[in-house]
Every structure is written in structure tokens, then in C-alpha cells.
Amino acid sequence: MPTPFDNSFVNLPTSFYMCQNPVPVAAPALVKFNHDLAREIGLDESDFPLEVLAGNMVPDGATPLAAAYAGHQFGNFVPQLGDGRAVLLGEVVGPDGIRRDIQLKGAGRTYFSRGGDGRAAIGPVLREYLVSEAMHALGVPTTRALAAVTTGEPVQRETPLPGAVLARVARSHLRVGSFQFHYARQDKAALEALAEYARARHYPEAEGALGLLDAVIAAQAKLIAKWMGLGFIHGVMNTDNVSIAGETIDYGPCAFMDTYHPETVFSSIDRQGRYAYVNQPKIAQWNLAQLAQTLVPLVGEVEKLEASLSRFDDLYATEFTRIFSAKLGLARVEPDFIVKTLKMMADEGVDFTLFFRRISYGLPIDELFENPVTATKWLIDWQRQTTPEALEKMKAVNPVFIPRNHRVEAALAAATHGDFAPFEQLLAVLSRPFEPQPENAIFENPPNDDERVLATFCGT
Ligand code: AMP
Numbered sequence: 001m002p003t004p005f006d007n008s009f010v011n012l013p014t015s016f017y018m019c020q021n022p023v024p025v026a027a028p029a030l031v032k033f034n035h036d037l038a039r040e041i042g043l044d045e046s047d048f049p050l051e052v053l054a055g056n057m058v059p060d061g062a063t064p065l066a067a068a069y070a071g072h073q074f075g076n077f078v079p080q081l082g083d084g085r086a087v088l089l090g091e092v093v094g095p096d097g098i099r100r101d102i103q104l105k106g107a108g109r110t111y112f113s114r115g116g117d118g119r120a121a122i123g124p125v126l127r128e129y130l131v132s133e134a135m136h137a138l139g140v141p142t143t144r145a146l147a148a149v150t151t152g153e154p155v156q157r158e159t160p161l162p163g164a165v166l167a168r169v170a171r172s173h174l175r176v177g178s179f180q181f182h183y184a185r186q187d188k189a190a191l192e193a194l195a196e197y198a199r200a201r202h203y204p205e206a207e208g209a210l211g212l213l214d215a216v217i218a219a220q221a222k223l224i225a226k227w228m229g230l231g232f233i234h235g236v237m238n239t240d241n242v243s244i245a246g247e248t249i250d251y252g253p254c255a256f257m258d259t260y261h262p263e264t265v266f267s268s269i270d271r272q273g274r275y276a277y278v279n280q281p282k283i284a285q286w287n288l289a290q291l292a293q294t295l296v297p298l299v300g301e302v303e304k305l306e307a308s309l310s311r312f313d314d315l316y317a318t319e320f321t322r323i324f325s326a327k328l329g330l331a332r333v334e335p336d337f338i339v340k341t342l343k344m345m346a347d348e349g350v351d352f353t354l355f356f357r358r359i360s361y362g363l364p365i366d367e368l369f370e371n372p373v374t375a376t377k378w379l380i381d382w383q384r385q386t387t388p389e390a391l392e393k394m395k396a397v398n399p400v401f402i403p404r405n406h407r408v409e410a411a412l413a414a415a416t417h418g419d420f421a422p423f424e425q426l427l428a429v430l431s432r433p434f435e436p437q438p439e440n441a442i443f444e445n446p447p448n449d450d451e452r453v454l455a456t457f458c459g460t
């Protein structure tokens with residue numbers, strides 16, 4: 001049976017994309033296939049033979065294309081970025097009625113490749129696989145990983161590395177940058193078509209372009225609050241990496257915080273700390289302002305767009321407070337107590353994930369603190385704000401396992417040398433993040449001094 005593609009993006013005006021087949025590779029080999037995800041979208045492994053996953057064969061019904069988009073990269077506007085190393089094979093509608101894109105990332109040069117080789121190295125492909133699947137298991141909206149294959153071809157980075165292709169599944173690959181592309185070209189008809197397409201596909205209950213903006217703002221406020229509640233740092237919140245569907249997308253130098261500190265940055269290319277943990281909500285709002293800007297020709301009334309944007313703060317604050325109240329098992333909404341707790345964690349150099357894990361299970365926390373007395377005092381304070389019944393709920397929101405950066409890096413380093421066992425093991429642990437797994441307890445731990453990862457590179 002051919003894969004039941006049902007492609008809609010390809011019916012948009014031709015300025016939205018360039019037709020582009022994936023570029024075949026020398027010697028594909030399967031690293032991992034996500035059977036659970038395939039089942040979820042109503043397919044199985046037979047729909048995705050290795051040749052298809054590697055880009056060596058175009059399946060029946062696919063309409064491969066590279067999408068056009070623009071974007072602000074670290075604040076600088078680039079009028080044309082686009083899929084420089086990704087090809088959209090098409091869309092499938094799952095048994096749940098949800099339409100999803102199937103894209104090959106690392107599938108070779110396209111019209112949008114500029115100076116790049118269109119390829120991806122094994123490390124970044126498996127990082128995206130691990131972290132996106134972990135995010136999904138943690139309950140965060142995200143693109144998913146359907147499969148990873150190696151290409152049998154080296155890619156030249158600082159050193160030659162094994163090449164790989166990721167098969168990615170997303171609600172769509174529409175980005176804020178997709179709107180910016182047509183806005184920069186002052187193509188109002190294209191903007192209208194795109195806004196209507198995005199609205200109908202993702203927010204059918206929304207009305208018009210303004211309704212679309214409101215829905216995207218609400219989705220982003222929720223998404224960023226979830227990131228904050230898990231200590232997740234995206235690393236490259238450029239407007240081309242902001243999904244209209246509200247999913248986490250484009251995992252580059254992303255990482256989860258070990259020790260809590262609001263200014264934490266992982267990406268080696270983010271020297272100013274623009275995308276530091278604490279800046280993420282402000283940056284999200286800035287990115288949404290860029291989206292609002294592109295809708296001016298459609299909505300006309302700038303005040304309405306500004307009013308929508310100004311609602312982000314409240315939406316985000318409400319979500320943030322809700323999430324941290326649940327993490328702390330608070331009986332009543334106490335924003336001040338949350339702020340006080342986080343400040344204490346920063347002052348004391350407390351491990352973010354272990355802190356919430358331990359209080360959820362009634363385990364001692366004093367050894368996480370520089371001054372154990374602070375822990376004792378905090379516990380007394382906390383006990384006044386919570387109830388014993390809260391513990392069960394806390395266990396459902398405070399993960400035992402997150403993709404610790406040193407574990408991720410170790411798994412990727414091994415995979416680069418052909419050993420996929422650490423990747424498999426980490427992936428398995430992270431598929432059940434809320435369940436204590438005594439046999440895998442070591443994966444709960446933050447890095448020792450000699451395990452600490454100093455910089456996370458974009459690795460494109
Ligand atoms: P990213 O940093 O992955 O979000 O990508 C930013 C832009 O650079 C997008 O337009 C990508 O398609 C493009 N890009 C990244 N890596 C490559 C590559 N190896 N070859 C061609 N284009 C690339």
C-alpha cells in the first residue's frame with residue numbers, strides 16, 4: 001500500500017516553495033525507527049522503507065518541496081532563509097484527524113541552501129531525536145522524530161563527521177518567518193493565503209488574521225511556560241524557529257539546565273545571552289511582535305494587533321504560576337512564594353530537576369544546597385503552603401528524568417563513533433520520565449565536574 005499522502009501546502013501559490021526531491025545518498029543505514037509514532041499517525045514501518053527515509057526514493061503520493069521563509073536571526077532580519085537542508089515529502093492525516101507534515105532534514109542542497117551543504121551530521125540529528133522525543137514524553141508540544149538514518153557519506157564540519165537524515169513529523173512547518181518572507185516582499189495576496197491556510201489548519205475556531213494571531217500568542221505563552229517549568233533552554237529562538245502551530249521546533253544547541261540559574265545559556269553562538277533561560281518569554285513576545293507586524297496589511301488596525309500582543313504577559317504569567325504552583329503542590333496561588341523559592345534555588349546553586357523530584361517524593365533536599373540550613377527553613381515554610389495529598393499530583397508534573405546535557409553529549413559522541421547503545425539506553429530512559437527507574441537512577445544525576453559540558457554547538 002502506498003503511503004496515504006494528502007498534501008495541502010503544495011496547493012498554495014508557487015512563491016511559497018520550490019519543488020525539490022531529496023538528494024540520494026551513498027549507503028543508507030537505519031539507526032532508529034519510531035514505531036509508536038508511526039502507529040499514532042496511522043502508519044507503520046512498511047510505509048517508510050529505508051530508501052524513502054534516506055531520500056533515495058520518492059514514495060508515491062509525495063510532492064517533495066523546500067519551503068520559503070525569512071527570519072530574524074539573533075535580531076537581524078534575513079529576507080530569505082527557507083529549507084536549506086530539508087525537504088517536505090508531504091502530509092498525512094492520522095486516525096486522530098490530525099494533519100501532519102513528514103519532512104526529511106539533512107536531505108541535500110535546495111534552492112535555499114546558500115553556502116550550506118544541505119546535510120546534517122549524526123550528532124545534531126540524534127540530539128533532535130532524543131530531545132524532541134523526551135519533550136513529547138514530558139508533555140510539551142513538539143515536532144517528533146519518526147526515524148534517523150545514516151547516509152554513508154561524510155559531512156565536513158570542523159572535522160569530517162558521519163552524515164545522517166532525520167525524518168521529522170510536525171503539525172506543520174509554518175513559522176513566524178514564513179509570514180515575514182511574504183511581508184518583506186510586500187505580497188499581500190500571499191500573506192492572505194498563508195494566514196487563511198494557517199488559521200484553517202491549526203486554529204479553525206479562530207476568526208480572521210487577528211484571531212490567528214491571538215491563537216498563536218496563546219499557544220506560545222503556554223509553550224514557553226512549559227519550557228520554563230522544565231528548565232529547558234531552546235538556544236536559538238530566531239523567528240524562523242517559532243512554529244505557528246505552537247510546537248517546539250528546530251532543536252539546535254538546546255539543553256536542560258542542571259543547576260538553577262536564570263541567566264543560563266548553552267549555545268556557544270549566543271555570546272550575548274539573548275536566548276538565556278530567563279529571557280525566553282520576552283523573546284517569544286518579541287518574535288510574536290514580528291508576526292503581528294506581518295499582519296498589518298491584513299488587519300489594518302495596528303491598535304488591535306498591539307492589544308493582542310499586550311495580552312501575552314498575562315497569558316504567560318498565568319501559565320507560569322499555574323505550572324510552578326503544581327510543581328510545588330501549592331494549595332493556593334502564591335506567586336510570591338514561587339519567586340522566593342526560585343531566588344533561593346539560584347542563590348544556593350540547587351539542581352532544578354532534582355529539587356522538585358525530591359520534594360515530590362519526600363526525599364531529603366539539604367545536600368542540594370550550599371547551606372543546608374536554608375533547606376530546612378524552606379521546608380518549614382513550604383509545609384505551610386502545601387498538603388500531603390499534593391504529592392501524588394506533584395509526581396505527575398515533576399520529572400525524574402530529563403535529557404541531562406552530559407548524557408546527551410556522551411550518547412552523541414558514542415554514536416559518532418558507531419556505538420548506538422548509549423543513545424538507545426538514554427532514549428528508553430527518557431520515554432518514561434515521570435517513573436522512578438531504580439536501575440537507571442544514575443541518569444537522574446547532574447554531571448560531575450569532569451562530565452560537565454562546556455559549550456553546546458549549533459552543529460549544523
Ligand atoms: P537553523 O539554524 O537550523 O534553524 O537554520 C537556519 C537556516 O540555515 C535555515 O534556512 C536552514 O535551512 C539553513 N541551514 C542550516 N544548516 C544548513 C546546511 N547544512 N545546508 C544548507 N542550509 C542550512
Ligand code: MG
Pocket residue numbers: 240241250
Ligand atoms: Mg531553523
